[in-house]
Amino acid sequence: MWQKSCIKHIMSTEARSLLLEGKVQEFNAWRMKNLTAKLDLTGEDFSGKNIAGAYLNGVVAKNANFSRANLTGTNFVQAELSGANLEGANCKETLFMYAEMKDAKLAGADATKANFMWANLSGADMSAVRMSQTVFVEANMQNVNVAGSDRMGAYLKYAKLDGTPWNEKH
Template structure:
């Protein structure tokens, strides 16, 4: 049996504009739409209110997701390669095993987010907030982490080590 609310959400996200989707979302905040596996490649979803939505396995590669609200969204196994998530809200987001290669996460808030085993290689993480985030076993090759805030972040299995002064050091860097 089809779900008219889910069908409406998908239609608004894929065909209509984000303003219409956000109006629908505000009227349907108690719904937890499952829109996993959809292909949003190169789509402009900037400013979308996607909080609480399940997008497991969704393809967001090269998407414009600036100022997106993905608070408490399930984004596990999603593809964000080359996406722009600047100024995004991803607080408490479930992002295990995501592909974020070459994404822009500048000033993105990832407090309490779970990025375990994700690939952030080549990401821009300037002024990104990772307070209490789970970054265990995250791949962090060639990232720009200038000003990234990592207080209480779980870093086991990553190339980063937090020193007593809360500065980031690559484990291979000479002391």
């Protein structure tokens, strides 16, 4: 039993290195072979990195720094991103479905065609986020800072908006 958990830890270290080096294709190949591995990227610094298209579903990345990173098409489904910094990140077509993003910082990010269905964004900073065809169906957006963000580009069906300026019913 000990050997098995040790091997998973070594593989997680390998996966982390591939991501930090921007080797997304190699990381995704590793990920497909290790779908049950729980990746912990808590506190890691990916600022300015290009990890577009990475399979980061289910990853734990609390307080990780993705500021100014290229995250286009990245899969963060069911990821733990509480307190993560995504300021100025390119999040076009990124999947955040069911993601835990409480108190995340997305100020100035480009969330064009991003999907936040069922995500928990409570307390997040989404000021000046670019939204066009951005989906927030049933997302928890309570007490989210949306100053300077264009709600016209957001699809907000059944989103929880208490404490935001967008609190009108749709």
